[in-house]
Structures are given as C-alpha cells and as structure tokens.
Amino acid sequence: MKRPAVFMDRDGTINEQMGYINHLSRFVILPGVPEAIRLLNENNFLAIIVSNQSGVARDYFPIELVDDVHASLKASLKEKRAMIDGIFFCPHYPRGVLPEYCYECDCRKPKTGLILQACEAFDIDMSNSYMVGDRYTDMELAHRSNLKGIMVKTGYGQGDIKYILPNKSLKPVNIAKDLLDAVRWILGREN
Ligand SMILES: [Mg+2]
Numbered sequence: 001m002k003r004p005a006v007f008m009d010r011d012g013t014i015n016e017q018m019g020y021i022n023h024l025s026r027f028v029i030l031p032g033v034p035e036a037i038r039l040l041n042e043n044n045f046l047a048i049i050v051s052n053q054s055g056v057a058r059d060y061f062p063i064e065l066v067d068d069v070h071a072s073l074k075a076s077l078k079e080k081r082a083m084i085d086g087i088f089f090c091p092h093y094p095r096g097v098l099p100e101y102c103y104e105c106d107c108r109k110p111k112t113g114l115i116l117q118a119c120e121a122f123d124i125d126m127s128n129s130y131m132v133g134d135r136y137t138d139m140e141l142a143h144r145s146n147l148k149g150i151m152v153k154t155g156y157g158q159g160d161i162k163y164i165l166p167n168k169s170l171k172p173v174n175i176a177k178d179l180l181d182a183v184r185w186i187l188g189r190e191n
C-alpha cells in the first residue's frame with residue numbers, strides 16, 4: 001500500500017542551523033519538531049529526512065558522527081513518541097578532501113538521488129508527497145522530484161525567502177513558520 005511522505009531537510013529544519021554539525025553538542029532539535037513528526041506518524045505520512053552532509057567529504061568529521069547524530073535524534077524523538085521512518089544523506093562533495101567521497105554524485109541536493117533512494121526503500125505515493133526545507137535548493141529538489149515544496153523560516157529560511165526567492169521563478173506551495181506549522185498546513189490541506 002503506497003503511502004505519502006513528507007521529506008524533510010535536516011539542518012535548519014529539524015535542528016538549529018549551526019553550520020557544520022561536527023559534534024553531537026551542536027545538534028539541537030528545534031521547538032515543535034517532535035510534535036510535527038508525531039503528527040505525520042499519526043496521519044499515515046512517512047517521515048523521511050534528506051540531508052547534505054558534505055562535511056564528511058571535506059574531512060571535517062567522520063561519517064560515524066552522522067550516524068551518531070541520527071541515533072541521538074531518533075532517541076530524543078522516541079521519548080516524545082515520534083519516529084522518523086528513514087534518513088538519507090549525501091556525504092559527497094567534488095572539491096572535498098577524502099578521495100572516496102570527492103566526486104560529482106547524483107545525491108547532493110538539489111540533485112534527486114536521495115529521493116530516489118527513499119523511493120527504493122519505501123512504496124511512496126509521490127503525487128501526494130511534500131518536501132520541507134529552509135533553503136531555496138530544497139525547493140529546487142522539490143521541483144525536480146515533482147514534490148510540493150514548503151519553505152520554513154527557521155535556519156536559513158528567512159534569508160533565502162527574502163533575498164533569493166523573489167528572483168526565482170520556482171515558488172513553494174507554502175511558506176511556514178517552522179516544521180510544525182508546515183505539517184499542520186499539510187494535514188489541513190489533505191483533510
Ligand atoms: Mg537546511
């Protein structure tokens with residue numbers, strides 16, 4: 001049975017934008033996020049994170065840290081009875097440092113590889129799915145993947161909305177205060 005998904009960017013959407021999350025101490029979950037994820041769980045939406053983590057290719061932090069951060073996120077959400085269904089991230093960057101991660105991959109957003117990986121792992125009803133993120137590039141990803149894009153004002157959101165979005169032809173279907181606001185809007189629209 002196909003299920004719709006809400007794809008979510010990570011840094012600036014799920015957790016506070018602090019530049020590279022090169023230590024667990026810099027991973028701070030934004031207010032309302034556990035409730036937002038729980039609402040998705042309760043309303044038959046897959047909750048899926050898609051994230052660029054080029055700090056791996058740049059050798060700023062080991063790939064194991066990314067897994068540690070995600071384990072910590074899942075544990076914190078579990079305490080609030082919320083669950084992420086899948087996390088897909090791109091560790092690559094063409095001009096990085098570690099040769100194994102330094103190439104033009106097909107998964108660095110706004111390329112669509114992470115969404116395609118999610119589609120392999122889950123039976124997703126893409127026509128009723130959304131992409132939520134704080135960067136204009138997340139809206140580009142939404143467009144390329146035929147997802148409805150929603151921009152949040154957390155993270156880089158306010159800046160990208162003010163200085164980048166006006167010059168672009170691609171527009172989000174909604175601009176939300178934060179992830180919880182975005183999810184409430186989605187659920188209001190679907191019902
Ligand atoms: Mg972001």
Ligand SMILES: [Zn+2]
Binds near residue numbers: 089090091105108
């Ligand atoms: Zn990649």
